Every structure is written in structure tokens, then in C-alpha cells.
Amino acid sequence: MPKKPQYDEPLFAELPEWADVKPVEQYEGVNPVAPIFYTPEYTDATNYFRAIVQSGEKSARVLDLTENIIRQNPAHYSAWQYRYETLIALLPTPTPSSHPLLTAEVELMDELAVLFLKTYQVWHHRRLLVQITREPQRELAFIKKGLEADSKNYHTWSYRQWILGFFGGKGSISKDGDEEIDEDLWASELDFVDVLLANDVRNNSAWHHRFFVVWACGVREGEEDRDRVLKRELIYSKQSISLAPSNPSAWNYLRGILTHTHTPFPLVSTFAQAYAYPRDPQASDKQREIVDLENPLPSDTAELPCAEAMEFLADAWESEGGQDKIEAAVKMWTSLANERDVMRKKYWEHRIRDAHVALRGELKKKAA
């Protein structure tokens, strides 16, 4: 395994095993727009790196050198690139996935990914490595750990989606994916999303991933009955909304699956209705006791009305058309514009204008 550089260690210039290399100084054209100030450690390592790039050497010590630079500056993309090329040059072809050099590299990446979570290069290097190791399951386990620490990290999530698409690809994402499809990769993906949403029902990344898994990448084994899947997902989103009504991620998911499956919005109107109005103190306890799984009610503490429900209901009505429905929708938008969502007043006014135009058209048709 490549040695971890210690900062009290000698500079490369002081190491006998590097004595044969003549370091190349950084371009020093003095330019006040971008002055150059580096630490001695960084200057030293990058001087040797420039020399290595010039000579084209690809040896084990280059792995030490590039690791040293990357630890000092994980965004040094040339060091990453040269490291990868060196690694490839040192590995036999075909490469057994258990090759010690490869294993060490993956372990090093596990460490660096945690240190430099938001650096693009860390993730790109992993993508290249896993195409050699061909161990996507290990990656899924690694990502899971990463998401426990930061459940919305964009790099981590898109890496997971890439792994699934590349090694288990079906549907839209598979075009530049793998020829051997590993269906097992998907086996616990939905459970994984469930756990994350149970921890934080407002996690938009997890909702997005749910859509990715269920709808965007082909049909998984056991999910062939799409009507059943839609029903399951409708219940799932409604229940999530009942836990936290003002959750745009859940409402967007609900809208997303309806649109994706060409299901008319009014199918969900009954559900949305319970969230779109102020709480009715007259509603009898008996009424509230009737448990309707298809239409779970808001909790007693939920803040009502919920703007997302009002918006949904108005959209459903507008899609049904007819003077009564459109007028009801306009009333809803007026309330959003003037009371519930004043910040986006102009948007709601735009919806009202459009609806009035449609209404006039309808009336004209009737008259004719």
C-alpha cells in the first residue's frame, strides 16, 4: 500500500531514491494578476511531479509522489490523471480484481473520499477503478456508509446512480453502460431508500432516488405489474405526506409518478382535499376514526391548509375543465396569491390569467 506522507518527513529533494530525478521548477513568469506562493512541501512535490511527467516515468514511486500531492491538494487533476495512467501501466492485463495494487488503491480511495467528500476528482477516479475491479456491490456498501454521514451529498448520490446504471443498467441510462447486467444490484435498493426516508422524509435526494429506482431505469424483477407498483407508490407518497404535509419533495414525487404513468391528477383529489383547507373543528371524531389507507388524513398537529395540497387540487380541477372546476381553481390560486404563498404572487396571478383565457374560450364554444 502506498505510504502515507507525513509532513515531518523529508522533502523529495532530500530522499536518496529520488536523487536521479532533476526537479523542474514551476513556471515563474512574474505576473501580478496571479502571484505564486506555495509551501515548501508543495513546491517540492510538484517540482518532482513536473519532472516525472516530462520523462514519462510510470513506476511505483510515482504512486507515492502523486498521493503526496493529492493529499496536499485533492483538486490537482493532473496528479490524479497521471496517477491513474501509472496504475494502469503497473497492472497486468487482464487485471485480476484481487491484485494487491488495485486493492490498495481502492482502500486509499475509501479514505480520501471521506477526507475530500466534495472533490470531483475523488469520485471520478473511483469510477475508473471500479470499471477494473468490477465490484459494484462493494461500492454500494461504501456509498451507503457515506450517505449515513451526509445524506444529501450530490457527488455520493450521483455516483450511486452511475453504479446502478452502469452495472445494472436498463432503460434510459444504459446507453453507455455495461453489457453484463447485474440485476441483483437493485435487490435492496428500495429498502435502502425507505430507510433514508424514514430518517428524513424531506430528503429530496432520497425521493429522487426512489423515482430513479422505481420508474427511470426499466422494470425490476418482481415489479412487472405496473398497476400494482403505481398503487404501492401512491400509498407510499400519500402516507409520507400525511406525516409531513408541507413537503414539496413528496408532492413533487406524487405529481411525477402521476405524470409518468399518464394518470389523471383528479384520481388523487379526495386525498388532497383533506390537506387543502383549514382544519374543520366541526368534523366529528367518528369521521376521523375511519381509517382509509388510500386517503390517509393529516395528523392533529399538522399545519393546515398546506400550500402544496392547494396547488395540487387546483391543478386537478383545472385539468378536469368546465366552468365550475376552473372557477374553484381560480379561487384556490387567489388564496395562494394573497394569503398562503404571497412570495410567488406573480406565478399564481399567471395561473389565474391563463385559466380565465381558457374559460372565455370555453364560454365562446358553448355560445357557438
Place this chain on the structure above:
Amino acid sequence: MATSESSSSATDKLLVDLHVSYIQKLGERSYLTLFPSFLLDHLQSHPQPPPNPLAPNPISPQSNPRKQNKDDLTYHLTAHLRLNAVYWGFTALSILGRPDALDREEMVAFVMSCWDEEAGGFGAHPDHDAHLLSTLSAIQILVMQNAVDRMDVDRVTKFILSLQQPSGVFAGDRFGECDTRFLYCAVNALSLLGRLDALDRERTVGYIERCRNYDGGFGSRVGAESHSAQVFVCVAALAILDRLDVVDVDTLGFWLAERQLPNGGLNGRPEKLADVCYSFWVLSALSVLNKVPWIDSDKLSEFILSAQASGSYNAESGGIADRPGDMVDVFHTHFGIAGLSILGYPGLIDLDPVYCMPAHVIEAKGLRKGWKALERRQG
């Protein structure tokens, strides 16, 4: 403005002169503090040489005796953004109406010193390998400085086109990381160079189309979550390619409007904090879709202005932070000013949201698209 020791206090005016002198630090050593706080956070998680561990508080560099060491570290950690930083600073100055505040000749010479002769593109820093991000910044600066004749347009065009992948997306460099950001860089750069005819438009648009999500937004690659910054790059690329028909305007427009939080600021994704840089990512996309009025512009202006340097540690430094009370940097300074320009803030120069450059520069090249910002108010 507040100069007391008290914590940050909001101001209701853009501090033009202070911002100009702040950006002028690009030529000085103190320029290191111009870098975004996310890089400083990143620096904090960086394993440090034992004799000089990092100070725990990144927001008080002036009082920090270890500043020297941190500056050195910050410097090399930000080297990969150097040319971008010059672009941010120069564009912000241009929008403030002070493009001459940095020396033209020095700037052009610096850009040319980032040329990577082997690859035929620009690196972020002298001696760095060419990358699309820095190549776009270089081209934007040279266009704004009217110095495009200094570079080899044919070679740059070839370099850019060489990075397109079979799927239609672009890699950032020959190492191969792919992202819709790089696709936008390529489309923007080719357009500025007048070489869009060399691009496989269908393949390029096809990739963006496959990145469209159920919420109307776009992600960094096929399958990735919608994110305001990725929405901007995809929508702006489509605008340049005259293919806005790919966008579900109402769904995306509302998703973008939903990014405004009660404090007036905009976020990048649901449930995330507001950040000044999204003033540009969200607003630019909205203005391309002609939907800027869908958000509350007064509240957003207030949010951006309240993130200007104020309070004890940077009372006189100028600059804008990611949010009120944080340390300022040139990245957020640029995007804050860009956002205010789109919102019609008095006295600013019009910004073209598609290219993120002064509108008159783009109009002079005949490249202006049908975007709409708010009318400029009288000061």
C-alpha cells in the same frame, strides 16, 4: 455601513466602491482570502502539517497568527480555480461599470500564460493541464477584453470538440469526468468563438433531454437529481442551441420559483439553505424562461445586499458572502452582483444570463437570445 464591533448588520445599498477595491486584490497576496468558504471548509478537513495546524475559525483570518500558513495552503488548494477567479472578478467589475479596475495587459498576459500548448486549451493556472472550465473562462475574458486574436481559435475548437462523448455529454479534460457543466462550457465557448457549426447539436441536445427529471429540473448527468446550478447550465446550453422546446417551462419555472425561501434567498435543492450564488443560477434560468417575476425580487435583493461585507471582521473589505454573516469571497461577490443586475438594481450594467457576461458584449457579437431580466430601476 456598520464599522462597529457588533455582528453583521444588513445594508440596503450595494457597496460599489468597496467591492471594486475588494476585487482589485486579485493582484495582491491578500487575494487568497477571495476564495469561497467551501474551499476553506475543505481546507479544514485537510490533514495538516503538525507544527501549523489550521485555526478552527476560518472567518477571522486577520487576527489569525497562522494566516501565513493558511494562505499558502489556500493558494494551492485554489490553484485549479485561478483563471475562473479572474473571470469572476473581471465580470463583476464589468457589471459594476468598472472594467478598467484591473490592468488589461496583465490580465491578457496571465490568460495566455495558462495556455497548454500540448492539449490546445487553457489550464486554470500556468503549467496546469487544459480543462474545459478554465478554457471557457479564458475565452470569456479574451472576448470581454477584445483579445481573441491572441489565441489559436482552430486549436481551441478542436480541443473542445475532442471532449464530446458518444452519449453527447462532454468530459472536462482528457481524464474523462463527465458533467452537464462541461457540456455548457463547450457550447458557450464554441458559440463565443463562432464555431457552433462544428458541434453535433442533436447528440448534445439529446443528452440534456435525458437529464431532465420528473420535477422539470436537470441534473449533472443522466439519472442525477435536479440541482439549480445544473438547471442553469442545461437551460443556458439549450438557449444557445435554440432548443428551449426541450424544457417543460411551467413545471421547471415553478420548481425554480419554489427555491425562494422565507428569508428571500434562493437554494439549490429543496430543504437546503439559501446561498447567494443561487441568485444567479436560479435567476438566470428564470430569465431565460422569461419568468423572473415569479419570485419576490425585493426580498431577494435584500437577501443579497445583506450578505455584503459588514460587521467586525470585514467591515472595510467589500465583497459578498454566501449568506449574511459569513466570510466574503470573489465567487459569491460575482454571482451576487450578477443576480442584482438581473433584478434591475440601479446603476449596474446589464448581464447576459445565458453567457454570464455583459449583455453589450454578447449583443455586439450578435449572439443575444430571447431572455428577459427585470427593467433597470432608477437609482
